[in-house]
Amino acid sequence: MAVDLGERFRGSWRGMAERDRAIVSLGIQVGVSILLWFVDGALGYGAAFLFALIWRRRLQDPWRLALELALIAAFAYPVPALAIAMVILFAAFRAPQRYRRWLVPGGALLAAIAYPFFQTHLFTIPILGAFPDVGTGVYMIVFVMMAVGLNIVVGYAGLLDLGYVAFYATGAYTTAWFASEQFAHRSIHFGAVGLIPANIPGIHITIWLLIPLAGILTALCGIIIGLPTLRLRGDYLAIVTLGFGEILPQIARNGDNLGGFNLTNGPNGILPLDPPGFGNHLSSWTGGFLPANYITCCKRTLLGHAIQSNDVYFWTALVLLVITVFCSLRLRDSRLGRAWIAIREDETAAAAMGIPLMRTKTWAYASGAFFGGVAGAYYAAFKSNTFPGDFFFNISVFILCMVILGGMGNVWGVIIGAAFLAYLNQFGLGNTGAWLNTHIHLFGWRPNIDVAEHQFGIYGVIILVMMLFRPEGLMPSRRIAAEMHEGVRDEPLYDVVNEGT
Amino acid sequence: MAAEASTSLPTRLASRRPSLIGLLGLALVALLIVWLVVNFFKEPSTFVEILLIGLANGCVYALIALGYTLVYGILELINFAHGDVFMLGSMFAVTFASSFAIHTGQAALWPILVVIMLLAMICCGVINTTIEFIAYRPLRSAPRLAPLITAIGVSFILEDIGLTWKGPAPISFPAVLPQHDAFVIWGVNVGWDKLIVYIITLPVLLVLLWLVQRTKQGKAMRAVAQDKDAAGIMGINVNRTISFTFLIAGALAGAAGLLYALYFTSIQYTQGFQLGLIAFTAAVLGGIGNLPGAVLGAILIGAIQAFNEGLSWHAPGSDWTESIVFSILILILVFRPAGLLGEQTPEGG
Numbered sequence: 001m002a003v004d005l006g007e008r009f010r011g012s013w014r015g016m017a018e019r020d021r022a023i024v025s026l027g028i029q030v031g032v033s034i035l036l037w038f039v040d041g042a043l044g045y046g047a048a049f050l051f052a053l054i055w056r057r058r059l060q061d062p063w064r065l066a067l068e069l070a071l072i073a074a075f076a077y078p079v080p081a082l083a084i085a086m087v088i089l090f091a092a093f094r095a096p097q098r099y100r101r102w103l104v105p106g107g108a109l110l111a112a113i114a115y116p117f118f119q120t121h122l123f124t125i126p127i128l129g130a131f132p133d134v135g136t137g138v139y140m141i142v143f144v145m146m147a148v149g150l151n152i153v154v155g156y157a158g159l160l161d162l163g164y165v166a167f168y169a170t171g172a173y174t175t176a177w178f179a180s181e182q183f184a185h186r187s188i189h190f191g192a193v194g195l196i197p198a199n200i201p202g203i204h205i206t207i208w209l210l211i212p213l214a215g216i217l218t219a220l221c222g223i224i225i226g227l228p229t230l231r232l233r234g235d236y237l238a239i240v241t242l243g244f245g246e247i248l249p250q251i252a253r254n255g256d257n258l259g260g261f262n263l264t265n266g267p268n269g270i271l272p273l274d275p276p277g278f279g280n281h282l283s284s285w286t287g288g289f290l291p292a293n294y295i296t297c298c299k300r301t302l303l304g305h306a307i308q309s310n311d312v313y314f315w316t317a318l319v320l321l322v323i324t325v326f327c328s329l330r331l332r333d334s335r336l337g338r339a340w341i342a343i344r345e346d347e348t349a350a351a352a353m354g355i356p357l358m359r360t361k362t363w364a365y366a367s368g369a370f371f372g373g374v375a376g377a378y379y380a381a382f383k384s385n386t387f388p389g390d391f392f393f394n395i396s397v398f399i400l401c402m403v404i405l406g407g408m409g410n411v412w413g414v415i416i417g418a419a420f421l422a423y424l425n426q427f428g429l430g431n432t433g434a435w436l437n438t439h440i441h442l443f444g445w446r447p448n449i450d451v452a453e454h455q456f457g458i459y460g461v462i463i464l465v466m467m468l469f470r471p472e473g474l475m476p477s478r479r480i481a482a483e484m485h486e487g488v489r490d491e492p493l494y495d496v497v498n499e500g501t
Numbered sequence: 502m503a504a505e506a507s508t509s510l511p512t513r514l515a516s517r518r519p520s521l522i523g524l525l526g527l528a529l530v531a532l533l534i535v536w537l538v539v540n541f542f543k544e545p546s547t548f549v550e551i552l553l554i555g556l557a558n559g560c561v562y563a564l565i566a567l568g569y570t571l572v573y574g575i576l577e578l579i580n581f582a583h584g585d586v587f588m589l590g591s592m593f594a595v596t597f598a599s600s601f602a603i604h605t606g607q608a609a610l611w612p613i614l615v616v617i618m619l620l621a622m623i624c625c626g627v628i629n630t631t632i633e634f635i636a637y638r639p640l641r642s643a644p645r646l647a648p649l650i651t652a653i654g655v656s657f658i659l660e661d662i663g664l665t666w667k668g669p670a671p672i673s674f675p676a677v678l679p680q681h682d683a684f685v686i687w688g689v690n691v692g693w694d695k696l697i698v699y700i701i702t703l704p705v706l707l708v709l710l711w712l713v714q715r716t717k718q719g720k721a722m723r724a725v726a727q728d729k730d731a732a733g734i735m736g737i738n739v740n741r742t743i744s745f746t747f748l749i750a751g752a753l754a755g756a757a758g759l760l761y762a763l764y765f766t767s768i769q770y771t772q773g774f775q776l777g778l779i780a781f782t783a784a785v786l787g788g789i790g791n792l793p794g795a796v797l798g799a800i801l802i803g804a805i806q807a808f809n810e811g812l813s814w815h816a817p818g819s820d821w822t823e824s825i826v827f828s829i830l831i832l833i834l835v836f837r838p839a840g841l842l843g844e845q846t847p848e849g850g
Contacts, residue, residue: 160646162653228835235579235649239781240834243827246778254820393774397653404650457661463654467647468639483644 105325105412112318116311117302129431132423134310140422141317142379145324147402147418148411149371154400155409155480156332157364158344159230160238162396163245166225167218167369169252169391171376174214176270176386178205182262207276211320211377218373219366226365230358245396252388264388271385276316313382320378324371328411331367340364341409345483394456398425401459404466407473409480416475421459429455526836540812549689551811552804557695557764559803560702564757565780566787566795567709568629568750574790575726575746577645578637581652584777585659586629586751590758591768592667593621595674598762605677614677614763618701622755629751630744638740656774663770671769674762698764705756706796712749713792722746726790775823779806782830788840797841802826 116134132140146168153161176182181202188203205213229240256266264270277293278286291297294312301307331337339360342350351357380386398421406417433451440447451458466473472481541548565587572580597617603610636655640648678694685691713719724732725742733739761776762768783802787794806826810819817825833840 158644158646160649229831232834232838235577235645236785236834236838238646238649239579239778239785240831242778243830247824247827250821250824397657400650400653454661454665456657457664460654460657460661464636464651464658467651467654468636471643471647484647 109318109322113315116308116314117305128424128428129435130427132427134308134314136423136426138310138313138317138382139379139426140419141314141321142375142382143399143402143422144415144418145317145321145375145378146372146399147406147414148321148324148328149368149375150399151368151403151408151411151414152328152331152340152371153364153368154403155414155477156337156344157340157361159361159364160235161241161365161368162238162393162400163225163241163243163248164368164372164399165391165393165395166241166245166248167222167372168376168379168395169248169388170218170221170369171214171373171378172380172386172390173252173264173270174217174373175207175210175377175380176264176273178203178210178213179207179274179381180204180270180272182265182270204274207274207377207381210381211374214377215370215374218376219370221373222365222369223362226362227358230361230365242393242396245391245393249388249391252391255388267388269385269387269389273381273384273386275384276313276381317378317382320374324374325411325415327367328371332411336360336363341479397456397463398459401463404463404473407476407480410473410475410477413473413475413477417473425455429458523836526832529832536815537808540808540814540816543814546687546689548812551807553689553691553695554811555804555807556800557698557803558806559783559800560698561757561761561764562776562780562783562803563796563799564702564705564753564760565776566783566799567706567792568753568757569781569784570787570789570792570795571722571746571750571753573784575722575743576637576648578648579652579781580750581649581777582632582636582655582659583629583750583754584775584780585656585663585773586625586632587754587757587761587776587780588663588768588770588773589628589659590621590625590755591674591762591772592663592672592758592770593624593755594618594759594762595667595672595768597621598675603675603677605675607677610677614759618756618759621759622752625755625758626748626751629747629754633744633747638743656777660770660773663773667770669770671767674766674768676766678763694764698760701756701760705753709749709753710792718742718745778823779826782826782833785830785840786833788842791840791842794840794842801841802829805829 115137119131119134119137146164149167150161150164153159153164181200183203184201186203187199187201188205190205190209225241225244229237232240252264253267255264256262256268275293275295277283277295277297278290280292282290283292291312294316295309297309297312332341339350339355342353342355343357343360347357399418402418402421403414404417405421406415407413429452433449436447436449436451470476471484476484565583568583568586569580572578572583594617597620601613601617603613603617607613632655636651637648640651678697680692680694682690682692713722721732721737721742722745724735724737725739729739732742761772779802780799783798784795785798786801787796787798789795806822809816809822809825
């Protein structure tokens with residue numbers, strides 16, 4: 001009896017479980033995009049993107065992202081990436097429920113840790129240009145940390161903070177004061193390593209103490225700013241925080257002569273700062289795993305990759321980021337975090353339920369500030385300098401733009417939005433401009449645009465378009481999306497109307 | 502609306518607030534007065550001259566602050582982009598000035614300046630109305646922070662337009678104002694340039710007052726500011742009234758733009774942000790939503806700025822101007838959030 005192969009195939013296809021069908025058809029799609037990629041890079045990239053778009057409708061929330069990442073990765077290492085995509089898919093459909101939600105973040109983290117190893121082998125993204133180098137990676141992670149911190153204030157608690165750069169500045173100056181020669185008339189050394197000469201004047205404290213110290217100082221700063229202002233309604237709060245965001249950098253700028261005392265060295269900034277490191281003792285005790293000094297470290301080669309100074313900074317930043325994200329997630333699910341969300345949704349009802357408004361908001365402010373301080377402190381140590389010019393209002397809006405783009409309230413969205421915008425700011429815009437200038441010619445007209453010059457106009461457009469068309473962000477949390485579309489009763493409880501008149 | 506619903510609570514809170522903070526505020530004001538008085542007796546004529554400079558600054562700030570206050574009164578929205586509309590106003594003024602080729606000693610200088618001012622006012626009014634239409638109107642029912650965030654976005658876009666249009670370097674406006682003194686009283690030199698600033702500002706303010714308090718459209722504005730729904734029921738076209746308010750606010754910003762260019766003779770695309778914040782502070786200082794309050798606040802802020810930059814005895818100097826202005830903003834919001842003359846939602850009260 002002749003077997004109708006087609007019929008048999010269709011039969012087994014119909015007989016397959018929904019998940020298996022999904023796996024097979026996704027495999028086919030990935031294969032097709034890879035084939036297309038061999039024909040023409042951009043074509044395959046487009047196909048993969050298209051497939052990812054189709055698939056995101058059919059997969060659960062976090063898996064979409066993993067899939068899209070895997071598809072993009074497929075073009076760097078087609079065969080291994082295909083295997084990884086299949087593993088992710090398998091996990092998405094078969095892994096026990098309780099592990100699933102950590103699989104994608106875990107996978108992304110592993111990929112990030114391995115990033116310095118495969119960065120040089122990656123392909124060039126069309127239009128945007130090459131993948132960021134590891135130094136840019138540190139910059140991106142620092143901004144992601146700040147965005148996650150700001151997300152606590154804006155996303156969780158619904159308080160608009162336009163002066164986040166003040167916290168960044170506080171953190172950066174904490175490192176600058178306590179790990180440099182700024183206060184040369186004092187000589188305090190505590191755990192600082194790799195100083196040349198070892199008895200250099202000034203306050204030198206190890207960065208591992210300074211980072212939490214910066215966080216705590218910044219949180220205190222946040223409380224001091226917050227206490228008088230958090231009574232105000234949202235839009236006033238925004239302006240007052242903006243005011244603080246302008247005052248602190250101005251103090252930094254004029255701080256070279258505060259009644260004869262040189263606090264910040266004015267516009268010349270403070271430099272150089274002590275390099276981070278663990279010291280010879282710890283380094284030899286761990287067999288060289290922990291570098292003695294981040295700048296002079298790294299003589300070894302691992303998996304064919306000569307480890308650079310920047311790589312170590314990158315991994316340290318990743319550790320800080322993981323801590324930040326972990327704290328942020330745990331805070332969100334804590335009693336405090338639920339109180340923040342309640343306040344965001346309806347202040348009056350939250351107060352009626354017994355939530356102390358002022359205390360809860362102040363905590364939101366302090367927690368957000370803490371991470372801003374940590375990020376600022378680490379970034380200053382990475383750059384080894386601090387200038388007042390780094391702390392413009394534009395940076396506050398830039399971080400706000402990251403939060404809005406990714407999706408207020410959703411940590412994963414914020415991380416991706418922030419990483420993307422930080423990359424765009426550093427490289428993407430310049431490369432885009434170069435691409436436009438070489439590729440566009442309409443009837444003999446060639447543009448000559450310096451796209452990077454218009455960065456803040458572009459962020460303005462992003463903010464405007466997002467708020468008008470997708471206020472919940474690209475990767476919204478379901479709750480925020482509902483609030484944005486159904487509206488909330490966000491009339492302020494404390495209103496200044498009739499008060500004091 | 503909610504303002505009525507929560508009336509009793511803040512009043513109780515206000516009475517419970519420890520008087521220590523109030524005393525602290527009084528002490529700060531007393532300190533300021535002592536500083537001013539000492540400075541006055543050290544050099545009386547310089548003091549008054551600086552006050553006149555402050556008054557001229559205050560006139561420019563007042564025109565911008567009125568825009569904030571008008572929009573806040575009607576929409577309860579801080580129109581963050583307003584400062585940048587003012588910046589564009591300056592750019593329009595420079596453009597028209599160069600197309601009319603104005604120069605010192607020109608025969609028909611004053612009529613041309615008036616024409617330039619009207620043109621700048623029209624342009625800025627149209628821009629402001631367009632902004633409202635594109636960026637704020639779709640978000641009427643969204644959470645309160647949404648339009649504020651779009652306002653920031655619009656502000657950045659406008660700043661970028663200014664940058665693209667005129668470039669990053671400061672642009673100079675022809676110095677057509679006579680620099681010599683108009684007259685001297687009691688040893689105080691009153692310069693023509695400041696006098697002209699007052700002379701230009703005053704009619705604009707009077708026309709605005711007349712518009713809001715005497716015309717039908719002004720009545721509609723006040724009604725919409727009080728209660729949008731009720732105003733709609735009474736047959737007022739709410740959207741058109743709001744557009745009209747933005748038109749006026751933009752026109753005031755355009756006038757301020759010309760005045761700024763005329764008086765300071767140097768403009769830059771970043772001026773909108775800084776002056777916008779100063780003007781906003783002025784509006785809050787006087788009591789936001791309150792038209793006379795905005796003018797009073799602007800003059801106070803202008804005077805404080807001039808004193809800070811000009812006085813000799815223990816003045817922090819121009820490096821600290823922004824910090825001082827923002828400290829005033831924060832102190833006002835802490836000690837007297839309703840402003841000096843009290844916050845009023847209905848325009849002009």
